[in-house]
Amino acid sequence: MQSSEELKNIASQVRRDIIRMVTQAKSGHPGGSMSSADFLTALYFNVMDQDSSKWARDGKDQDMFFLSAGHLTPVYYSILARAGYFPVSELATFRKFGTRLQGHPSIQKELPGVVQASGSLGQGLSAAIGAALSKKLDKDPHTVFVMCGDGESEEGQIWESAMFAPHHKADNLIAMTDWNHKQIDGDTEDVAGLGDLEAKWKAFGWDVIVAEGNDMDKVLAAFTDAESRLGKGNPVMILFKTEMGHGVDFMAGTHKWHGAAPSEEQCAEAMKQLKETLGDF
């Protein structure tokens, strides 16, 4: 169990990894990776009962995590590497020919930690619900976690899943939405009128928590709260209010960094703002 300060240090390194991976690959999705870095760091280092040395795709007798918003591979791969699923040095291969670190998660090359392919949006929540119901069938008391983007929540399948999970009492599931209000074409309200996600998820029968997603203490409190609500008949949704590009001043709060790579100069500027805590890859 890491302290809040230790988690912040890990998250700082994860953000450095994100920027450096995307810069070196000259492509990728830094914006949402930066907004979700804090709660995903907390999830992997403090919350989930999952041992990287015993990882298996079937998730038997462990907690599981599904990344539904598959474009967020920079944050996902950095955290998996930093948590010991594969060598940190492999982050340098991100998006390069022959890599296990595909632009979007793939199980074809059996990268440890990756449970399922994702990238076509709106689908990972369904898969996570399936895994959760399967665990209930097996009387496996572990929890299934899944992360969606807020823009992703414009997909119709998300709302099919939203209706399905409470009906089947998937109360061993904690879903998270990275509510950064930004998507590739602009603000979520300008693009699609996403509206009041809290009211929407509640209306579909979920136990909803709204929390600050870039404040480590509040993130930890939200997870503690979420875990206390498990096993009570309803799936849990944590809406993490975050800032796209959080952690680097010129990237923060704009959709322009959703899927754009920084230049070498911008990368160097970003590095000045993010403490190297665990050693760069």
Add this chain to the structure above:
Amino acid sequence: MKKYTDRGKKDTRSGFGAGLLEAGKADARVVALTADLKGSLKMGDFANEFPERYFECGIAEANMVGVAAGMAITGKIPFVGSFAEFVTGRVYDQVRMEVCYGKTNVKIASSHAGITLGEDGATHQTMEDIALMRALPGMVVINPCDWTQTKQATIAAAKYDGPVYLRFGRPKWPDFMPDEPFEIGKSYVQNEGKDVSIFATGHMVWEALQAAEVLESEGICADVIDVATIKPLDTKTVLASVMKTGAAVVAEEHNMAGGLGELIAGVLAVSSPKPIEFINGKDLFGQSGTPDELLKAYGLDAAHIADAARKVINRK
């Protein structure tokens, strides 16, 4: 050389229901999901026998495919059932990413396929699904021909480790295949001849056998081969037959594009080109009618198969 006996008519979807129940009894990992079509797909016996392993998904096929993938990842053997159009075209992206690219052990049970669906009309008469499913890397495509073969193919699909597309239909159709274990990847020779090879899949196998009887009365002996597994194709059996007869007819309840006809034509083209005729949909949508009316109207019945055989023999 006739190898079959007509035991009366039964719907292939009921064969699926019977196979699902048997597979569920044999293996506790088998689970079943449907999108509000339990009755149409005859999944009721499984649901009654194993209520905890049966998941009603409501009219939400995309979520159903994703849920099944998650269950497969965690060790289950899910069968998702709906009408052919709704488990292929409607959820193509889900099947592509969650099932095939994601390498999950999901079985797609596709009912009411083809024009013999009948009165529901073109929206439900899927004539493109084989093409869609064939195009996906890693997908096995099975289109059994009668109740018994559908039951056995369902049991075989449960035992096979990987994605399977299992296509069957609505109408009551002659049941004639022996009740023997189904081998994925094998084509079954149902009538042995020397003059022409008739390859058929699904309901069309019976039509092909009827055509062969007519041809026999004219002194034409046809190989009739039930291509129950379309992918992977039993190329050995296909080539052996055409090498013997020197001419081929391919019959399917599917459009030309991406169907069995193109597949076999491709195999022959690279091995040993021979005259070939196609009995299939010509880039069409169907319409309401009885199965027999529709097969006749769109040139898919036994009489048209016999005509194609005569024609292709003349082209040798």
